[in-house]
Amino acid sequence: MKTVLSNARFWSAGLILAAIGVALARGAAAGLTGSARVTAVLAGEFLGLEGLLVICVGVSRRLHRAPPEEKSP
């Protein structure tokens, strides 16, 4: 888990963003009706997916920063 913990910033940021998205899509949207509800659901889903993307970006950045001995030809 060293590689995950070494990238804790991105994992945390992604999780927080995803949690906000889930709260918006499943929590806040439930109290709305009509187009407001659809908008809230879509916005929440977008944020949730962005959270996963942040995690992927974090892993990708770690790979680019990796020292040469971690890379294989």
Added chain:
Amino acid sequence: MHFHDILNIFQGLTTLFDSSWSILVARVGLILLGMALVYLGKKGILEPLLMIPMGLGMCAVNAGVLFLDPTTAAAVTETPVAPGALTHGTLFMAPLVQKTDNLMYVAQVDFLQPIYTFAFSNGLIACFVFMGIGVLLDVGFLLARPFLSMFLALAAELGTVATFPIAVAMGLNYREAASIAMVGGADGPMVLFTSLTLAKDLFVPITVVAYLYLGLTYGGYPYLIRLLVPAKLRGLKMPAKAIVKVTSDEKLTFAVVACAVLCLLFPSAAPLFLSLFVGVGVREAGLKYFVAFIDGPVLYGATLFLGLLLGVLCEASTILNPKVLTLLILGIIALLLSGVGGIVGGYLAYFFSGRTINPVIGIAGVSCVPSTAKVAQKEVSNVTPDAIILPEALGANISGVITTAILTGIYVTLVPLMK
């Protein structure tokens, strides 16, 4: 012995001539189509793992029609049947039976009914296939190049998105339109799942159309690539990159987080997400016996019964639906638009990367794993044999599976809200 007693010995033929003209022609046509599917599967033009059992099932169910006894006929039709009445049916399965008592009776008579009721119509077989896909996936390709992979996957969902309004304009309701639009995602289990959830009346023709066309993508997409990408660009060598290892800890953690987040966002599609990430998780945790089990008996067993059930569902009276022609047209539109969208995405990546990315990898965003990635590599290798684009193509391919699953969740969640 009277002549009609002799006729009753060969009831498959007797019922043929006892039917209306449309059913007679449909039954004969489907028998011949089944034989054609077996031939095309054997030749490798269509996917043999599905087409062989599907073709045989299609032949058998349309040939093996008989006169049901009154008790069985009453259970199958779910209406009282007079003692002397002649009801056509088969001993394979009765997909339209709903009431529990009738289902229990039919399950003891029709040999495929238990598998249909307890594994197919509830989406379990689709989830087993998805588990197998998860075991085959290496999400490291997605984690290594997230922006490129996600962008190409989104571009390749053009068919899934654009076909929805086209289908509505052609007269389908929102649920049916969403179900046929999912063909653009080029993922059979998700088409099955969506149509079972949203358009149960049409899930047979939608799923059959989807699997037939998906078998054709391997043969058809190379022509699309050659039409849209000139040879000079097809053979573009991408800059060589050192392979950097994404650790299994990262992949496993990502699988757990993604599963939880996606299930929270799209609980209607949670079975699919769980199935996919169970496969990924088992692979990344190094559970080799589970990997062997899912990659072997589960995946191939599910594929066998999926093909068999799809074929047996193609009984003339079930599949004859005025909307089938519309579905055939929309299915090809969806897959075509997805392929075009993927290649357009590839071109955009080519330009924005300073002309270093081969635009052919865009086709790999269509989530037929790993067929479209292999198609992309093959087309590139045909022009420049030492050009390797497979890692980038696989990243887009895997991302395509996840984005299609997300679109499934979106359709299944939002379409029921639409009036």
